[in-house]
Amino acid sequence: MKMECIGIFGGTFNPIHNGHLALAQTVLDTLHCTQIRFVPAALPPHKTAPAVTAQHRAAMVKLAIQAHPQYVLDSCELDRQGPSYTIETLHLLRQRFPEQSLCLLMGQDSYQQLPTWHRWQELLEYCHLLVVHRADLASRLVLHAEHTEKFVAIEAFASQCAAATHGFIGYLPESPPAISSTGIRAALAHPGQNLSDQLPVSVLQYIQQHHLYL
Numbered sequence: 001m002k003m004e005c006i007g008i009f010g011g012t013f014n015p016i017h018n019g020h021l022a023l024a025q026t027v028l029d030t031l032h033c034t035q036i037r038f039v040p041a042a043l044p045p046h047k048t049a050p051a052v053t054a055q056h057r058a059a060m061v062k063l064a065i066q067a068h069p070q071y072v073l074d075s076c077e078l079d080r081q082g083p084s085y086t087i088e089t090l091h092l093l094r095q096r097f098p099e100q101s102l103c104l105l106m107g108q109d110s111y112q113q114l115p116t117w118h119r120w121q122e123l124l125e126y127c128h129l130l131v132v133h134r135a136d137l138a139s140r141l142v143l144h145a146e147h148t149e150k151f152v153a154i155e156a157f158a159s160q161c162a163a164a165t166h167g168f169i170g171y172l173p174e175s176p177p178a179i180s181s182t183g184i185r186a187a188l189a190h191p192g193q194n195l196s197d198q199l200p201v202s203v204l205q206y207i208q209q210h211h212l213y214l
């Protein structure tokens, strides 16, 4: 029998953009997850505290995903104090979903930084890990030595996500568009630019209504 697979997509989402949404759609098409949980980081561990509050960032995620029945806003990191360590989020989600397969999603840039994450070697005890290629990153995926035995080709990875609760790594070579929140923030600081191909209109309207990123 196939196991339910839940995608976990953490990010600063400052703001959420079409690259994030394309990543989620590619994952849905590949893994047949029943849901993807978008988890905005309250205090991203490796970034300076965002000027835009976690509440605003979460509200933009909610708007961006509201029309998609398989996308869920998970605010669990907003309820915690201190840095938003992913291992703590996974611990919580594993308690909430003990029988399901959990798959942590991340872009290739995040994966290359993984050894700097809090208790990173324990991540695979809680979830699978799917790394998605990032078009604006020239280099190819460099697997961490600790992961070589856990890495499987994408077809086998999709099968493992339907058979095991955690423990495998996969790589999706299809790139979402080369969009970044950094680029969007820079563009928003110069009003008059057309960003409608980079983020949902509802998010753009929210940004304008609340005078964010000026």
Ligand SMILES: Nc1ncnc2c1ncn2[C@@H]1O[C@H](COP(=O)(O)OP(=O)(O)OP(=O)(O)O)[C@@H](O)[C@H]1O
Residues within 6 Å of the ligand: 010, 011, 012, 013, 014, 019, 020, 023, 105, 106, 107, 108, 109, 110, 132, 133, 134, 135, 175, 176, 177, 178, 179, 180, 181, 182, 183
């Ligand atoms: N265009 C993209 N292609 C592939 N992965 C992406 C893309 N944009 C973001 N991601 C991934 O989504 C996750 C959350 O990203 P994040 O919210 O930090 O957005 P970002 O665009 O990278 O932000 P910033 O430019 O502020 O660093 C990270 O794992 C990141 O690698």
Ligand SMILES: O=C(O)c1ccc[n+]([C@@H]2O[C@H](COP(=O)([O-])O)[C@@H](O)[C@H]2O)c1
Residues within 6 Å of the ligand: 009, 010, 011, 012, 013, 039, 040, 041, 043, 044, 045, 046, 047, 084, 085, 086, 087, 110, 116, 117, 118
């Ligand atoms: O747990 C950690 O130590 C850790 C370190 C860096 C990043 N993360 C998580 O990785 C996700 C993407 O991070 P960022 O900084 O690219 O938005 C987000 O959910 C962060 O909380 C987690």
